[in-house]
Amino acid sequence: MGTKEKLICLVLFIFQLMQAQSSKSEEIRFLDFTPVIDGKLDDKLLNLKKKEFNHFFQFDNPAVTPTKVNYLLGYTATHLYLYIEAKADSITYRDRGFINGDGFKLLLAKRQNDSLTDEYYDIVFSPSKDKKYWARKRIWDYNRNQNHGKKLSRETRFEEISHNGKCGFEVLLTxxxxxxxxPWFSNPLGYNLYFAKAIPNNAANGYSVVKDEGIWDEEIPKRNFMPIAFEEPKKVNQPIIVAQLFKRNIQADEPLQLNLITIAKTVLNKTIDVTIQNDSSRIFLDKKIKVSFKNKLQRESIPFDSHNLKPGHYNFLIRSASDTIAPYDFVIFPKFNFDSIRSQITRNPYHLQQGTINTLLFKTNEVQQHFNNLKSYENGKNVLKEYLQFETELNSFLKGGDPYKGIAKPYRRAFQSKYDATFQPYTIKLPQDYNPEKKYPLLVFLHGSGQDEQTVLSQARSGGNFIEIAPFARDRYNCYDSESSQNDIMEAIEDVVLHFSGDKSKIVIAGFSMGGYGALRTYYQHPELYKGVAVFAGHPDLANEWLGTGHPNFLEDQFLVPFLKTPVFVYHGKKDGALPVSVAEKLIQKLNSNGVPVIRRIIEDKTHEYPDAETNKIYFEWLTKITEK
Known part of the structure; x- marks a missing residue:
């Protein structure tokens, strides 16, 4: 072997060694006590090894000396313990501190075949003087769902404190x-930590255990992590029993399985009570089970017959004496035949309008996809609810009725795209006194990033005299800049005008956050179609920031030419930590200098959120005025 080949082999060996070292699992210590959560490190925890953050991110911020930040982890049978310590005199309280400082993100992940995973919890913690602050402790992202909507339970505790030149952040996550x-059921696991440290001028530097673009970019399909293992208990002071259902969603006649893990200081036996009941508290099973304990972890699986349980939602309770060990819910689904359902719809024996057929076919596909995508550990309750609602609509249709006729609250419809024949959704809300003999102006409202359109119209988006629609537009992160997004918006409008009394000469385009840029972008595509544009907490150059160069920048004069004399409404919160207020101010200045009439609403105490009541009042009046012409 020559010198060159030897060198290549040496480099490969070193690389493989580094890979092996980087993938080696950290072991998390078992704690046989529950830490006090007050922001300070308990004396009992001083023997835990503090770990350093491996990566520092300065971003485009001025150069500063990195803050000394470390952390430690431990766990109990019921909780994960996390402590982060930063060398600083005080804690900075900001909106979404987990990005804007001071605050942090915790990623808990299921380890898959490689170093990346799409099964995880991304949990955020933002110190706040108001303990009820919405983003104080929250699941920000779950398995790429980005719903930003689930608060952590009261059993998860989070406290922070500054003392003796240090800031402590302490979490006990159930x-x-x-x-x-x-950890006793779901090894192997992985984690990542990202700590955002505030610096002057509303900026923040970042510190992470593992480098992962998904910390900032919600479009990243998989997340990176550090492998971890959990030390098995060597001793416990009290008997411990933990339980999980093997599957939380099954189909009719499929058996249930309960997995138990126990440990005690000495060998002993106990009896536990297992109860299955429905949401009306009707009991279908009430059984006593003997469980043995030893001075090391014992695992046992117990099957249960589900033949007498009809499709529906159930609660599975495991109790020991007066304590509830594990309250879990699960769902039994009927045995579906989606192809048969589609055939029944397309036959359309009562010749109902095509919009109804398209909507039912879309919902069939949607329920099937959601059912097929369920993980075994997910209860499937929302999918069951979605199916039961769809079943009600389907049964109405099969009896000759239009299930969507006369609905005043927001609901989801679909059209079949003429470009690729797919069924695409949009949400519609009709005026309370809707009369098909009367023409109504149309408001098109675009949703923000990481979401779909289904909740957009749950609040008033007009004064009540408009037909309101929110297209999904096949977009979660692409700023409505793609051809498919723009086509879907146009086709949603066409579908509404075809099936409802929408006045195509009186349309306004609006949007929130990413949808704010989308409103500008959509107007730019078809300025002849819209009477006005409303931008709520938007960014006029978002597509170039997120997607790279080559997209319209509405801070440049060339892209504002179509807006001449078109009314624009701009709202932004001055404390917006997601999209800075400065860009909204620049947009207003640019619009004014180009002769565009602008209503300006910059609200002092608002963050990245929908408008205050006074702004809405002014906005509704603006909508009415520009569509009366």
């Missing part, structure tokens, strides 16, 4: 909030 990631 394993129930990160189901099924209990």
């Amino acid at each position: 394993w129930k909030d990160a189901y099924p990631y209990h």
